[in-house]
Amino acid sequence: MDNITYDVVVIGAGPVGENVADRAVQGGLSVAIVERELVGGECSYWACMPTKALLRSTSALRAARQVPGAREAVTGTLDATAVLARRDSFASHWKDDGQVSWLESAGIELYRGQGRISGERMVEVTGADGVVTTLTARHAVVVATGSSALLPDIDGLRDARPWSSREAAAATGVPARLAVIGGGVVASEMATAFTSLGSTVTLLARDGVLHLAEPFAGERVTAALRESGVDVRIGAEAASVVRDESGTVHITLTDGAQIEADEVLVAIGRTPNTLDIGLDRIGLKPGAWLTVDDALRVDGAGDWLYAAGDVNRRALLTHQGKYQARALGDALVARADGRTADTGAWGRHAVTADERAVPQVVFTEPEVASVGLTAAAAEKAGLNIRVVDYNLGSVSGAVLHAEGYQGHARMVVDEDRKVIVGFTLVGPDVAELIHAATIAIVGEVPIDRLWHAVPSFPTVSEVWLRLLETYGR
Incomplete structure (x- = not known):
């Protein structure tokens, strides 16, 4: 049995684990990453990328059919074989050669196999051949094992x-x-x-x-x-x-x-991938979500075990997990160098992105893009809110975008602070509009200042002006 020491050991080589490792390596730390399946994780092969590739053909065909001139050029239906082939290419045909090559170029050491925590700062990796390698972390072990689909207890399922x-x-x-x-x-x-x-x-x-x-x-x-x-x-x-x-x-x-x-x-729904990672050896419950503090340290495990991404249940979205990963990687570097007090993974800055400003896009027809709180969630949180709605189909840019464009926009305003705390768009191709709202919420931009962010005409983004006019000055 080999025993090798690194500054940081990461269990899980999906987007979250990769980002933790990359930031730590860029900061001068040595990092080992453990993966039992494909490097790149769920998002690369079975979620974000292949599913959106499936849906893109549908949205492109719909867009063409909604514009006179283009509509007449569309004479057939989707070619399912071609759609699936394009999906395969986005999933790299379920091979991780490219991702492994990136790890090598980044200076991150890969260990393939099932990683299990065996003690404080120790991870055992059991390879496909049964050989066990023990990795010891000088500073931290990071769990980034993600989540899997939840299978309900339905008779015969x-x-x-x-x-x-x-x-x-x-x-x-x-x-x-x-x-x-x-x-x-x-x-x-x-x-x-x-x-x-x-x-x-x-x-x-x-x-x-x-x-x-x-x-x-x-x-x-x-x-x-x-x-x-x-x-x-x-x-x-x-x-x-x-x-x-x-x-x-x-x-x-x-x-x-x-x-x-x-x-x-x-x-x-989803369930955490923590059943077989050795939690029982350190007094934690196998199969449970890992509760973390604002430093992303796992509760009840001392100051050496961290969890990022889906597995900590703060926000089950790839982009939010990567956000946590970047913050955590930088914090581990700073902590190893003794350069910062323990003020959390985000340093002295307040955590907002995975608490109050989580953006999400649902790639249905129509698309749903949202960030922050719904009106109901804001009320439940005790905020004094005003809800402002606008018909997205009445915006000049929407009319040009597609014939018969239908959609809806809502912003939720915290009336005490005069800032937006929630924003939702429903309509064709609204995914690319949501980042402006994310910036407004994260930056806590006052409504009075938003009046000076003038949207281009004629674009669908003009809905911002219409919402502000509806809100009033």
């Missing part, structure tokens, strides 16, 4: 070989009939993708579609899904699932209704 988000993102073909259990981001995006590719889709949304977003967002996406042919069943809940000998999936709902499908996708 496990034996029915359901799809998770992974199988949906990497599907080699398009099922004639697809049932989706869930109504959140993954469920609504994959319903959008597969109905566009030719599947007959049934969406079982017990709590509604995008129920954590502003209500109008879920309502508009639900209407669009139904218009595209998806059978959206609000309040429906699966009681049992059976796959028969022919491969057909039979779903019985709690109200007795029956649904048949060729595949069933389960997309109801």
Whole structure:
């Protein structure tokens, strides 16, 4: 058994682990990173990149059909084979050679295998050949193992070989009939993708579609899904699932209704990848989310164990995990050099990006882009708010963008401080508009100052002017 020492040992080589390691190495520390699957993680192969590649063809076709002149040039439907081939290229054909090459160029040492914490500052890596290597960290061990799809306890579901988000993102073909259990981001995006590719889709949304977003967002996406042919069943809940000998999936709902499908996708939430990383050896519960403080140190584990990304449950989004990773990597360097007091991973600056200003885009048709608090969440937080709404389709840039453009914008204003605390857009291609709102919220830009940020005409961004006019001076 080898025993090798590094300044930092990172468990998990997804985007979060890679960013922690990169920042630490740039700061002069030696870093080992442990990965049991593909370097690049969930986002690169089974989530962000391949799923958005699936959805992009749909949105491009929709955009062309909404503009006279371009519409007449579109004579066919999506080529599912070509769409899947493009998806494969974005997933690097599920090979991580490029990512491994980047690690090497960055000076980060890779250990392939299952990483398990074996004691204070110690990680055992069991390789595919059974050989165990022990890594010792001078300064810190960072858990960046991410999360996996949650499989609910529905009678017969496990034996029915359901799809998770992974199988949906990497599907080699398009099922004639697809049932989706869930109504959140993954469920609504994959319903959008597969109905566009030719599947007959049934969406079982017990709590509604995008129920954590502003209500109008879920309502508009639900209407669009139904218009595209998806059978959206609000309040429906699966009681049992059976796959028969022919491969057909039979779903019985709690109200007795029956649904048949060729595949069933389960997309109801996430669970942390902490079951087999040695938490029991340091007095923590295997399979649990890792609660952290503002330094991203794991509660109950001393000052050497940190957790970043999905696994700490602060914000389950790749970009937010990478934000944490950059801050943590820099903080570990500063701490190793003795250059800073222990004021958290973000130094003396207040944490905002993964607490009050989390941006998210749902790539459905229409898209949903949001940042900060919903009106309901702001009220629950005790803020004195004013909600300002505007019809996005009335903006000059939207009219030019597409014939019959329909959308909605909402900003939530903290009336005591006169700053925006929440912003939501629903409409075609609104994803690229949300960063302006993110800056306004993170920067706590006063409403009076926003009047001087003049949007270009004619663009959809002119909605900012219309919202401010509606708010009044």
